[in-house]
Amino acid sequence: MKVGDRLNFLRGEIVSIVLFLIGIYGLIARKNILKSIISLGIMQSALILFFLSIRFDSSSHPPIAEGAGHSIMADPLPQTLMITTIVIGVAVTAVALTMFMTLYHSYGTTNWSKVVKKRGENQ
Amino acid sequence: MISLIWYILSPIFIGILLYIIKIKYYRIILIIFQIAFFRTSLSTFLKIKNTGQIREKIGNYVDGVGIALYADNIAIVLVMLTIFLFTIMFIVIYNKSHLNKLFIFLFLSLQGLINGVFLADDLFNIYILIEVSTIVISILIMFKKDKQSIYDGMTYLLTNVVAMSFFLFGVGYLYKIFGTLSLDLISKYINEVDPRALVLPYSFIITAVALKSAIMPLFSWLPRAHATSSAPSEVSAILSGLYVKTGIYLFIRINGVFGQVINVGMFFLVVGVLTAVIGIIITLSQTDLKLILAYSTVSQLGLILYSICIPARDNYYGSVYKIINHAIAKSTLFLCVGIIIYAYQTVDIKQIKGVFKKLPLTSIVIILAIVGVTGGPFFNGSISKYYILNGYKGSVYELIVIIINLGTILTFIKFSTIFFGSSEIEKVKLRFNRKISLIILGLTCLIGGIFGTEVLNYLFDAKLSVDYNSYVYKSIFYFINILIAYFIYKFTYNKISFISKLKSIELSFNEIVLSIVIFFGTILAYTNFVAI
Numbered sequence: 001m002k003v004g005d006r007l008n009f010l011r012g013e014i015v016s017i018v019l020f021l022i023g024i025y026g027l028i029a030r031k032n033i034l035k036s037i038i039s040l041g042i043m044q045s046a047l048i049l050f051f052l053s054i055r056f057d058s059s060s061h062p063p064i065a066e067g068a069g070h071s072i073m074a075d076p077l078p079q080t081l082m083i084t085t086i087v088i089g090v091a092v093t094a095v096a097l098t099m100f101m102t103l104y105h106s107y108g109t110t111n112w113s114k115v116v117k118k119r120g121e122n123q
Numbered sequence: 124m125i126s127l128i129w130y131i132l133s134p135i136f137i138g139i140l141l142y143i144i145k146i147k148y149y150r151i152i153l154i155i156f157q158i159a160f161f162r163t164s165l166s167t168f169l170k171i172k173n174t175g176q177i178r179e180k181i182g183n184y185v186d187g188v189g190i191a192l193y194a195d196n197i198a199i200v201l202v203m204l205t206i207f208l209f210t211i212m213f214i215v216i217y218n219k220s221h222l223n224k225l226f227i228f229l230f231l232s233l234q235g236l237i238n239g240v241f242l243a244d245d246l247f248n249i250y251i252l253i254e255v256s257t258i259v260i261s262i263l264i265m266f267k268k269d270k271q272s273i274y275d276g277m278t279y280l281l282t283n284v285v286a287m288s289f290f291l292f293g294v295g296y297l298y299k300i301f302g303t304l305s306l307d308l309i310s311k312y313i314n315e316v317d318p319r320a321l322v323l324p325y326s327f328i329i330t331a332v333a334l335k336s337a338i339m340p341l342f343s344w345l346p347r348a349h350a351t352s353s354a355p356s357e358v359s360a361i362l363s364g365l366y367v368k369t370g371i372y373l374f375i376r377i378n379g380v381f382g383q384v385i386n387v388g389m390f391f392l393v394v395g396v397l398t399a400v401i402g403i404i405i406t407l408s409q410t411d412l413k414l415i416l417a418y419s420t421v422s423q424l425g426l427i428l429y430s431i432c433i434p435a436r437d438n439y440y441g442s443v444y445k446i447i448n449h450a451i452a453k454s455t456l457f458l459c460v461g462i463i464i465y466a467y468q469t470v471d472i473k474q475i476k477g478v479f480k481k482l483p484l485t486s487i488v489i490i491l492a493i494v495g496v497t498g499g500p501f502f503n504g505s506i507s508k509y510y511i512l513n514g515y516k517g518s519v520y521e522l523i524v525i526i527i528n529l530g531t532i533l534t535f536i537k538f539s540t541i542f543f544g545s546s547e548i549e550k551v552k553l554r555f556n557r558k559i560s561l562i563i564l565g566l567t568c569l570i571g572g573i574f575g576t577e578v579l580n581y582l583f584d585a586k587l588s589v590d591y592n593s594y595v596y597k598s599i600f601y602f603i604n605i606l607i608a609y610f611i612y613k614f615t616y617n618k619i620s621f622i623s624k625l626k627s628i629e630l631s632f633n634e635i636v637l638s639i640v641i642f643f644g645t646i647l648a649y650t651n652f653v654a655i
Contacts, residue, residue, distance in 0.1 A: 020292065027285060027636040036281060036632065043288045050292065054299040077188070078298065081247055085291070088254050092284050095258055099265070099277045106270045112632050119274055 012053025019046035031112045033103070037096050044089040051078040051085070124170050125163055127179050127192040130202055131239040131252075133160070138231035142224045150217055153227060157210040164203045171199050172584070178244070178307070187303035193244035196583050197443060201241045201372060204447055208365055208454055209234045212357040214560045215458060221355055226266065233259050233361070240369045245304040246294045246328075249373065250287060253335070257283040260348075260362065269353030279348040282635050286334040286341075289643065293327025300324070310380040318384040318654040325381050326647040332377055333642060336370030338391075338428060339398045340638040342421045343630040349420065350413035352470050356461025359413065363420045364454035368446050371427055390649050392432045396523055398425030403530035407537060407616070408625040411470045412460050416453065419534050423449050423496070426527050430511045438514025440585050445507035448495060448571060452504070455492040455564040459485045463541070466551045472537075476544030482551055484558060486542055488565040493535045495568035498528060500598035503568050506575030509589060509597060525604075532608040537616075 019042055026039030055075045063076040100110075107115050137156050141149045171177060176195040180186070194202070209230070216222045236256040243249045257280060265276035294304065300320055301309050313321070334341040349363040378387070402422025409415045427449070430442040462485050467475050479486045491502070498504035508528065515521040553561075571578060576589050616622075630638065 020288075023288075024636070024640060028633055028640065031633060033277075040281065040284060040288075043285070047288060047291050047295065050295050051298070054295055055302070075302075078295075084247075084251060088251065091258060092254070092280070095261065096277070096280060096284075099261070099273060099280065102268070103273050103277060106273060115274055116629070116631055119271060 012049050012056060016046045016050035016053065019043075019049065022046075033100055033110050033112060033115075036112070037093065037100065040096070041089070041093060044085070044092075048082050048085060048089075051082050054078065124167050127167075127177065127194055127242055128181055130164070130242060131235045134231040134235035134238075138228040141231075142228045149224070149227070150222065153213055153231075154210075154217070157206070157213055161203070161206045161210055164199070164206050167194070168199045168203055171196060187305045187308045190248060191244040191305055191307070192242045193307065194242055197372075197375075198241045200447070200582050201368065202238050204450055205234060205237050205241070205365060208361065208450065211454070211560045211564060212361060214556050216355070216357050217556045218554065219355075221266065226263075229259050229263055229266075230358075230361075233263070233366075237366065237369060241372060244306055246290075246297065246306065247304045250291055250294060253290075253369070254284070254287050256366075257287070260358075260366070263358045264348055264351055264354050264362075266355060266358070267353045269351075272351045272353045275347045275351040275354075278632055278635070279344055281632060282344045282639075283334070285636055286331040286639060289327050289639070290331035293324040293331070296324035296327065306376065306380050310383070313380065313383055316384075319651075321381065321384060322647065322650045322654050325385055326643060326650055328377060329374075329387070329646055330639060330643040332370055332373045333394075333646075334370075334639060335367070336374055336428065337367060337398075337421055337424055339394050339401065339425075340642050341635075342398065342402070342424075343635055343638075345421060346414050346417035347629070350411065350417035352411070352413060352464075356457055356464070359417075359461070360454040360457035363417055363457060364450040364452075367420060367424060368450055371424065371431075371446060374428070375431060385650050385654050387646070387650060387653065388432045390646070391428055392520075395425045395427075395429030395432060396527070398422065399429060399527045400425075400530070403527070403534055404622070405625055405628075406534040408622045410472050410626070412464065412472055412475065412538075412541070413457070413470060415472065415534065415538055416456050416460060419496075419531070420449075420453060422527070422531065422534070423453075426511075426524070426531075429527075430514070430524070433514070433520070437510045437587065438512075440579060440583060440587060441507045441510030441512075441514060443583065444510070444575070444579055445504075448503040448507055448568070451564060451567050451571070452492040452495040455488060455561070455568070456496075458561065458564070459489045459492070462551070462553070462557070466548060467546070472541060475541045475546075477542075477546040479542040481546065481548060482553075484553060484561065488561045490539075491565040491568050493539065495572070497532045497535055497601075499601055500594075501569065501572050503571030503575060505572055505594075505598070505601070506579065506589075509594060510579075510587065512597070513593075529604050529608055532604055533612055533616075536605075536608050536612045 023039045023043035023046060026042065027036055030036060030039065055078065057072065059071050060074040061071045063073050103115065104110060107118050109115060141153065146152065171194060176193065179192045180189055181192070182189045233256060236252050236259065239252040240249060243252060261276040261280035264279060265272040297309065298304055300316055301312060303309065337345040349359050399422045402418055402425055406415055406418040406422060409418060427442050427445050430438045462482065463475060463478060464470055466482065469475065495502040495504045498508035512521055512524055515524060576587055579585055579587055
């Protein structure tokens with residue numbers, strides 16, 4: 001048995017689910033705001049990988065050239081959807097980081113629970 | 124009649140145009156646009172009423188490939204409601220200083236995006252529209268760049284983005300199974316799929332929808348975002364009155380599709396009751412005027428969820444009507460509270476006294492809205508409450524609705540303590556445009572009640588009728604309820620000590636994400652159990 005065969009379970013789907021769980025772990029367990037934003041980024045990448053690999057077939061050909069041999073055409077829809085998701089992801093990350101900068105200027109901390117505490121004092 | 128896509132695009136285009144082009148009278152153009160827009164939606168509604176639902180394919184691709192829009196009675200009524208409320212909001216802020224071009228652009232875009240959520244027919248578009256509106260709203264929340272609102276806006280953004288990632292994951296699974304994202308096609312072919320395969324995507328999607336509609340463990344983002352004291356009160360009104368309804372609407376749509384194979388009615392029935400009860404208890408513990416309203420939104424959402432779970436005929440229409448009523452009444456309350464806070468310069472309910480003498484018109488409108496929410500006779504709430512109760516007639520469910528309603532009355536008795544007493548502040552004169560819009564909103568509550576059944580039959584082609592004996596009986600019961608609630612408030616409310624401790628309960632961001640995951644686990648286990 002070759003090494004490559006043993007790694008067959010490492011399909012895109014499995015990897016993306018693992019990445020998604022890593023992202024969730026980061027969101028639950030890390031109190032650093034920056035790490036929360038990074039975890040969101042990881043979840044976004046997991047989603048993109050997931051969409052690209054769900055209907056993947058290694059024998060298919062790209063959807064640009066018609067009728068290349070007898071192979072089936074790869075599904076173009078997930079790819080187009082993912083371009084939109086990437087754009088949205090960039091926008092979300094940018095807005096979140098901008099907000100974080102303003103938050104850091106006014107509270108002087110990167111920790112969720114410290115922000116909550118300081119916020120309580122102000123009220 | 125215009126193409127449905129313009130309900131999404133035209134506000135955004137107008138927003139961009141007004142932002143780029145330097146026009147002196149941009150506010151007038153804005154109001155004219157809004158009124159024309161409402162008029163257009165009316166003609167689309169009439170067309171749908173006469174010829175039935177519209178399904179529109181953009182780009183004329185085959186089914187399931189391009190973007191599709193879909194409008195039935197409920198969707199177009201909600202679109203009309205959206206445009207109506209936004210028009211009122213624009214009239215209210217007509218001469219305020221924060222109505223600058225950026226605000227107009229964001230607010231108009233939000234209008235288009237909400238319309239889009241109501242009209243979209245495929246899951247990926249719903250994802251995009253909600254995600255973009257999340258960004259827009261989080262900017263609107265912190266529009267005044269206040270220190271507190273930055274935290275609120277940031278938690279709002281991140282929580283909702285996490286929930287929408289769950290949604291997208293579910294959408295991916297559905298695409299894997301069906302090869303299409305159109306809700307219409309999915310509901311056509313759903314019976315040919317093994318229900319067990321749908322458990323995971325359904326749980327993913329419904330978790331996000333549950334967060335959007337702020338049900339039991341997932342509501343803690345809502346009050347902070349809706350009631351942050353520095354957000355403009357018009358934004359709070361739209362968020363708390365209208366925007367949360369997109370979650371409920373999605374719940375109806377998604378369960379309409381999946382309900383054929385996965386029946387989670389019982390689960391959401393229980394969750395709805397819990398949401399309503401916990402919402403009421405936390406509302407009672409608050410002292411911040413805006414927070415009281417925001418938490419009462421949570422309890423009302425619980426009630427709406429509770430009453431759409433069992434789709435008997437009467438209570439279904441009752442709860443759809445409640446969605447509209449609550450949107451109007453809650454927006455009115457938020458607007459009025461904005462005026463009160465501006466006049467008194469505080470949000471603390473204990474320091475605000477004698478509102479009735481100082482702000483008579485505002486107080487009358489508040490009373491109209493409160494009677495509307497609690498379901499007093501001749502007001503819109505009474506009609507929706509009547510049908511909800513009618514649907515559950517003679518079962519234990521009816522009793523639960525009565526108890527929840529008693530709790531709602533109790534919270535508003537607490538709220539109405541601001542009317543009495545005397546205060547030192549100067550009398551505030553309202554501007555003409557504010558008066559007009561408040562009066563319109565207040566009268567809508569009344570008209571929606573007096574002609575309630577007729578309105579309901581006209582809007583949704585339902586064939587409902589009110590039995591006058593039982594309506595009179597329920598009206599008398601309402602006054603008894605008020606008396607009971609008054610005595611509870613007067614004599615036992617202050618003696619319950621744990622209520623004041625609840626006030627400071629607030630989940631941090633990590634805990635909110637944890638609760639999302641726990642909710643997801645629970646719903647996964649439950650759907651796995653009920654899927655045939």
